[in-house]
Amino acid sequence: MMDAFREDEDYKARVVAALENAEEDEDKLIEERRRRRQEILNKHRQEGDGQEDIRQEAAAHLTPDVVQRLDTPPTGRTSPAASDSIVSATPPPDRHLLVQELGAAAAAGGSGPHEQNSPPEDQSSGEAADTTQMLEEKGTTSTGLDAEDIFCDAPVGKGDGGAEGKAARKASAGKGLADAYDDPDGYYNFQFGEIIGQRYEVFASKGRGVFSTVVRAWDRSRRNGEGRHREVAIKILRSNDVMKKSGQAEEQILKLLASTDPDDRRHCIRLLSSFEHRGHLCLVFEVMEMNLRELTAKFGRNVGLNINAVGHYTAQLLDALRHLKANEILHADIKPDNILVNDKFSKVKICDFGSAMASGDAEVTPYLVSRFYRAPEIILGLRYDYPMDLWSVGCVVYELFTGKILFPGKSNNEMLKLMMDVKGPFPKKKLKKGRFHEEHFESDPNMSFIQVDTDPVTKKPIKRLIVNPTVKKDFKALLLQNAGDSDRELVLLLADLLDKMMALDPEQRIDLEKARRHPFLKKILQKAVKGTTN
Secondary structure: OHHHHHHHHHHHHHHHHHHHOOOOOHHHHHHHHHHHHHHHHHHHHHHOOOOOOOOOOOOOOOOOOOOOOOOOOOOOOOOOOHHHOOOOOOOOOOHHHHHHHOOOOOOOOOOOOOOOOOOOOOOOOOOOOOHHHHHHHHOOOOOOOOOOOOOOOOOOOOOOOHHHHHHHHHHHOOOOOOOOOEOOOOOEOOOOOOEEOOOEEEEEEEEEOOOEEEEEEEEEEEEOOOOOEEEEEEEEEOOOHHHHHHHHHHHHHHHHHHHOOOOOOOOEOOEEEEEEEOOEEEEEEOOOOEEHHHHHHHHOOOOOOOHHHHHHHHHHHHHHHHHHHHOOEEOOOOOHHHEEEOOOOOOEEEOOOOOOEEOOOOOOOOOOOOHHHOOHHHHHOOOOOOHHHHHHHHHHHHHHHHOOOOOOOOOHHHHHHHHHHHHOOOOHHHHHHOOOHHHOEOOOOOOOEEEEEEOOOOOOEEEEEEOOOOOOOOHHHHHHOOOOHHHHHHHHHHHHHHHHHOOOOHHHOOOHHHHHOOHHHHHHHHHHHHHHHO
16 A cells, blocks of 8 residues: 555655656647747748748647637537638638648648448547546546646746747837737737627637637627527737748648538538638637646546547547548657547547648657656657557556656656556667767667666766666556546556557557457447447
């Protein structure tokens, strides 16, 4: 019992330490994004203004601004119809043209996404008949939801927003209050009751981030089945060239994903429309209930969600990854904050494509993706591709079931150590190919791991070698701690799926199609079908 207590206290201490130091290497990521964006903008200026869809490496985060409802939400919230997926007069982009503009190799031709090897239609969405009940069976409802995304760039008002915030301020410098509609930093000063885009009536604020302001609004041109105006979320980007280009790149990716998913079955957030208002690019999104970090805090704080709900969400997230792969897109920032759930808790959608990129456009950097969800190939400086997003989804799934962060490392070095505690040592041949492996591994025959700690007194780094890293607890041992007797079979299957999704070597990670047909998901979906027929 004492060992379990100490282990839990150790976990909490690691999380606290990680959160206290969360911005340490995120600032490096922000600076890297700023540098890459500036290089692309310079290239854009040289080539002329006619090429509007040059890819930006942006971090215009949609969450948490869009996902947290007010304490007294209005009624009548509905999902947009399939035909309503893109209202903008701008036609959806050509997939091959967009991928080429994003810097990838020429897109391969072929059939549309998921035409082969797809699950039966009655199982493709993975929606639960009564997900709320499933959530409440395991978790204890909590009213304290943490809306702030602690893994993203600092919101305005909590620091200077890092290098990105400084760059944006510089872009807005000299503007002052010459334009009464903007503040000195280029944010739009909206008014409640104001009509923007000739049809959207602003009725609430969702908050402000480094890159945009998000508001809730009624679409006065649309009514739901109850005759009420439809609610939407509008992301109003700051008024400067950097933010506008970033938003345009995200808009093109969202339109591409929607154009290849006309029935809205692939679990990516829907962009309903876009427009310019007083010099600001505005992106209009469907409204969802909350993000998965908030959901876990509400229904599964410290204990996780019911395994049936976890199974349905896992199936849907894998469907979303299949859709991204079919369109040759890497999300590059999957985490609970960037996954939204609807008001029935039956459907999840991936959002915030501000960091997305084309496959093949990957620049090696050790700070891509929020740290707790960062794949090992990124940290080591290996080539990364679609398996990077699969690793992040694996981290999210574990967190949904246990209520705990899988790898709460306060640095890339500690992340690697925690990964080896669960998965064992890295393949030596793979390590040698990593551009940054010498920062973490010795050049001796064993390629010993260099563990870097901090002296609690002097605060100086302490290094020690771990010659043969061993597994402390694998997924089976970790997940069975949260399993009831009736769920043991499903939990063991989930452990097997996670073990395959999170192979240290990205080339050995399970294929998306095989993951979608894994026995764990088959049993979960069979239970749902059986429940609806009884």
